[in-house]
Amino acid sequence: MSLLSVRNLGRRFGGLLAVNDVSFEVQRGQIVGVMGANGAGKTTLFALIAGNIPPTSGDVLFDGRSLAGQRPDQVCRLGVARTFQIVKPFGGLTVLENLRTAALFGKAAMRHAAEADQANLRILEDVGLAPMARQLASTLTLSGQKRLEIARAIATGADLVLLDEVMAGLTPTEVGQMLQTLRRLHAERGLTLVVIEHVMRALMELSDHIVVLDHGELIAQGTPEEIGANPKVLAVYFGEGE
């Protein structure tokens, strides 16, 4: 059984079909990339999976269970966590304190702050933020804040983590480092990842499987090699093929 099944999912905003009859599967342990131009519906797709907004049609199954009508906190407690494109750490709290709520109220459901801190320090080591654990989150660089966002999603104890443009705005060196971090987290923590990214080369390197959205519709899916050679994808990105 797939860990995540997106089934004929749709979301309308007034006259606009932001997500239109989208279906795909994510297997446990996979890294699935989501590609698409600005406004293609990628972030709306994440918001629908994570329960931030309800779908107008279709369904999402997580581990065989429908997420329809579930609030974000309920979806999180089932084991799905997401990051946000615009990072919003609690700037007045330390990096470690930022992770506490996630560990106490997410699927991990830890009972005590000390227990949460111990587990979260290991996560901070994995994302390269351990030296900044006691620093205020507001003092982190953009790359650091993106890493904190990832750490917070993992601290919930999620099996499935949805990463929304965690490489946007990073330098090429930082993108390389982020790819290494994501691969390590995936391998060592047995996470399943769905990754939205505009940095196409990075997405091609990282993903086992890629889905491509265009104007809300899924126009292609397959391995990175298949997507790189798909005429519909080339037409959307480079105005060639077809």
Ligand SMILES: Nc1ncnc2c1ncn2[C@@H]1O[C@H](COP(=O)(O)OP(=O)(O)OP(=O)(O)O)[C@@H](O)[C@H]1O
């Ligand atoms: N709350 C909303 N109300 C009305 N329209 C919305 C809302 N959220 C998104 N949209 C519209 O839905 C479409 C898809 O937006 P979405 O943010 O999902 O695209 P995206 O692929 O994530 O784009 P980007 O790469 O720029 O983040 C866009 O036309 C957007 O303007």
